Amino acid sequence: MSAAAPHPVERLAEEDTLSLAERAYRRLRDAIVQGTLASGSRVSERSLAQALGISAQPVREALRRLEQDGMVITLPRRGTVVAEFGPARQAEMGRIRAALEGAAAALAAERADAAALAALATQLAAMRAATEAGRPERVSEANERFHALIHAATDNVFLIRSLAALRAYDHFGRVRALNATPEELPRALAEHAGILAALQARDPETAEARMRAHVLRSLEVGGLLPHGLKTQGLKTPGPKTRTPPV
Amino acid sequence: MSAAAPHPVERLAEEDTLSLAERAYRRLRDAIVQGTLASGSRVSERSLAQALGISAQPVREALRRLEQDGMVITLPRRGTVVAEFGPARQAEMGRIRAALEGAAAALAAERADAAALAALATQLAAMRAATEAGRPERVSEANERFHALIHAATDNVFLIRSLAALRAYDHFGRVRALNATPEELPRALAEHAGILAALQARDPETAEARMRAHVLRSLEVGGLLPHGLKTQGLKTPGPKTRTPPV
């Protein structure tokens, strides 16, 4: 169970100051999304506690959070098992994430302050540089940070926590999507630019529509959604609302 | 702290079989939304445990869930405080809920089976009967059940749990909205009928759009959103009123 933490943004917080429960949560979550803990595996508080070298109490707390995330299912007095984790599940979590990311973008468009917008611009520049340099892994990092900054700009704990959990689901799917085709990197970059422009323009509707379309399209590229699915439920950026360069 | 449970659907599960942590969670949540536990109140595991007559462990578990819901804020080793809970917060939670309810409706349109659709039709009939009889409280109950059935039809634990938490936020706001004007009851009924029709037609897009509009409009009636079109015309309350807790 030596799962390499796949979340660069969370790595910023030094491991030592985190509670045992938080560390157990991340390790278990990463193990699940990586497949180290296969679907259907029975996990008990005591066995995990022994494996992790800690007490059963923080393990229990971690399992409760994972249950809220839908990653494990626990039947009272009977046991806890890892939930099924196929592509279908990931696809549906991705669609939920698209809805929530859209809501986050709308809120961010209303209340992001100058500092937040500046930080977003910084990450966008980093993403552009990494794209031109042909460094997908750096693009991925900047991508995660860009979205995390938008979440933080909403100043809404529920959104931040929910989206963190949802993004954990297909983190590797996004990495795979960015490496799918050569034109994927510049396209993702352009979409980010369009989103930031909507945020700067204080346009919640456009920000939400663009963010939602961006997430859904990246899901398609990652192979989690059939191509050409309905993104037209929302108004997609038409020729009029074309994303201006930068 | 004798908070009357405002959630009729959750009342169905008998109190005795529930875990102490679950009961503590519901009691605290209801106390917060009712205002019995005012925003800014300091709540500690030990004091709440003594007040509830149980150990500190289940209380801690309840507080962790409330923290995920954004209802309390806990600073490590320092304390736990009830989060601010003004109309602005409720409005933003309502908008998030609109997005998630829309996603739930879309999923339900794809995978609701005949039994689920029949149950929805039953609740719709009950809502119609209660509307014609002029019984707002019964309309409210049928309303909650209708939405809960859609959530259940998604078969997605994350959605079900998240929406349960979000709906707790403005439960009383919805009750107030239903009693706002005489024409509100039949309008909500008509909207529900339209949503069910979209579900029966297996039309995710329409279901999502109608559900989203339905939630947003009910928020407006409840006074949580300014009247107007959708998310349009939202007055930005200024950049990020960050209030450092305590």
Next chain:
DNA sequence: TCCTGCCATCTGCTATGGCAGAGGCCATGA
């Protein structure tokens, strides 16, 4: 008066132990 360092006390956090429900196993009996 102001600063400084100690200490009592609060908090969340973790470890440990035990309780009760839920199956599984196996001897017993028909």
Next chain:
DNA sequence: TCATGGCCTCTGCCATAGCAGATGGCAGGA
């Protein structure tokens, strides 16, 4: 052979106790 009931072990759940970080008050010294 098959049903049955007692036991045994597993599980999640809860209570208790103690630890460590954070805070505030207060005495003592400049």
